[in-house]
Amino acid sequence: MLILLQSFVILLVGIIPSVILHCTESDTELVCSNSQDHMAFEDLQDFGQRHPNLSKVVFTGHNIPYLGKNSLGAVRHDSLHTYNLSNNNIKKIDPGAFHYMRNLKTLILDDNDWNFNANVDHPRVFNHSQLTTLSLNNAFAPLNTADKNSSEVFEMLDVIFTNSSMESLVSLSMRNNRIDGLPVDFFDNMTNLEVLDLSYNHLPRVAFNLLALEKLKILNLHWNSMTHIDNSLLFNLSLMYNGGRGQLQTVTLYKNPIACDCSVHDLWRWLNTNNKTLVEDIDKLTCSSAPLDTMVGSPLMSFTLADLVCKKPPKGETYIVLGVVLGIVGAVAMVILFLNRSFFIGKYRSCRETLGSKHEHSVYSTTRYDSVR
C-alpha cells in the first residue's frame, strides 16, 4: 500500500509540473510557456546548464525583470539557433545575456518592457554575426518622445544596435513600440536586411536612408502617423522596385492619417501608375482629412485629382474675406472717383440738364393726369 502511494506521488510529481508548466524538455529542445506559473531566471539558467546541445529554446510567459549574464548557463551553446523569450516582463538585459550562443540565428524578445538609460547601461547585446532574425515587437518601455526625450530614445536604439554586428540580419521587426523617429543612419549597416517591419508605431515620416537597404523586399509602414509621404521616399521606393525588376516587392502604407488635399497629388500619381502592385492593400489607404467631410474615410484612390483640392476656408472666414475684398473695391472706387472728379462733375452737369427736362415733362404729365381726374 505504502509502495503504491509512494509510486503514485512520484508519478504525480513527475507528471504534474510538466502539465502545469507546459514544459517539454529534451536534449535539443526546451519549450516552456506558461503565464500562471512564473518561473525565475535561475530556472532558465538551470535548463540551459543541463542541456548544452539545445538547438531551440522557447521560454515565454514568465517573470524575468532582469535577464542576467549567461542566460542559459555558463556553457557553450554552439547548436542553439532559436531563442524565444517573449512575454517575460524583461526590463533589463545584461550585455552578456546572450554570450556562449555564437550561432544564434533567431532571437525573439516580443512583449517585454525593456528600458535603460543609455548613459549608464551599455547593452550591446546582439553581438551575433550569425543572427538573421530579430524580433522586438512591443519589446520596449514606451519609445516615443512624449514619454522620453527624443535624443534619449535615439541614443537608446543606437546603443543597442551599434557595434552589434547586424550585417547578417535578414528580418527585423519592431512593431508596436510607439517609435516616433529613428536615427538617419540607423539601418546603414544592415546591408542584408530583406524584411523591415515598423508598423504600428508613431512615425510621422521616413527619415532614414532606404537606399542603404539594398536587399530589402518587404517594408511595413502601416499604422503610423504619416499625413504626407515625402517625394524622397516615393522616389527611392521606385528605384528599389524598378518596375518589378528590383528587390523590393511590397510596401504597406495603409492606416496612416493621409491628408487628401492638393499636397497628395504626387502620391496619387505615383500610386496610379504601375506602382499599384508595389503597395499592398491600396484600398485601405484612406483619407484622414479631406476638403469635404464626406471624403474622410474613403480610399485615396477612389478620388480624382480634381477632388483632391486644398481646403476652402470655412464659412465664417468667407464672410471676412468677402468684407475685406468689398472694402478694397470700395476704396479703389473712391480713389478713381476722386482722381476723375472733373470728368464726373462734367457728367453731373449734363445729367442735371437732362434731368431738368425730364422734370418738366413729369410735371406736365402729372398735370395731365390731374386734368383727366
Ligand SMILES: *[C@@H]1O[C@H](CO)[C@@H](O)[C@H](O)[C@H]1NC(C)=O
Ligand atoms: C551533446 O552532444 C555531444 C556530441 O553531439 C555529445 O557527445 C554529448 O554527450 C551531448 N551532451 C549532452 C548533455 O547530451
Ligand SMILES: *[C@@H]1O[C@H](CO)[C@@H](O)[C@H](O)[C@H]1NC(C)=O
Ligand atoms: C514565441 O513563443 C510564443 C509562445 O510560445 C509564441 O506564441 C510565438 O509565436 C513565438 N514567436 C515566434 C516569433 O516564433
Ligand SMILES: *[C@@H]1O[C@H](CO)[C@@H](O)[C@H](O)[C@H]1NC(C)=O
Ligand atoms: C563580439 O563578439 C566577438 C566574438 O564573437 C568578440 O570578439 C567581440 O569582442 C564582441 N564585441 C563586443 C562589442 O562585445
Ligand SMILES: *[C@@H]1O[C@H](CO)[C@@H](O)[C@H](O)[C@H]1NC(C)=O
Ligand atoms: C534632451 O536630452 C538632451 C541630451 O541629454 C538635452 O541636451 C536636452 O536639453 C533634452 N531636451 C529636453 C526637452 O529635455
Ligand SMILES: *[C@@H]1O[C@H](CO)[C@@H](O)[C@H](O)[C@H]1NC(C)=O
Ligand atoms: C556601421 O559600421 C561602421 C564600421 O563598422 C561603424 O563605424 C558605424 O558606426 C556603423 N554605423 C551604425 C549606424 O551602426
Ligand SMILES: *[C@@H]1O[C@H](CO)[C@@H](O)[C@H](O)[C@H]1NC(C)=O
Ligand atoms: C563602437 O565601436 C567603436 C570601435 O570599437 C567605439 O569607438 C565606439 O565607441 C563603439 N560605439 C558604441 C555605441 O559602443
Ligand SMILES: *[C@@H]1O[C@H](CO)[C@@H](O)[C@H](O)[C@H]1NC(C)=O
Ligand atoms: C533617398 O535617397 C537619397 C539618396 O541616397 C537619400 O539622400 C535620402 O535620404 C533617401 N530618402 C529616403 C526616405 O530613403
Ligand SMILES: CC(=O)N[C@H]1CO[C@H](CO)[C@@H](O)[C@@H]1O
Ligand atoms: C516603383 C515603380 O514602379 N515606379 C514607377 C511608378 O510610376 C512611374 C510613372 O509611370 C514610373 O516611372 C516608375 O518607374
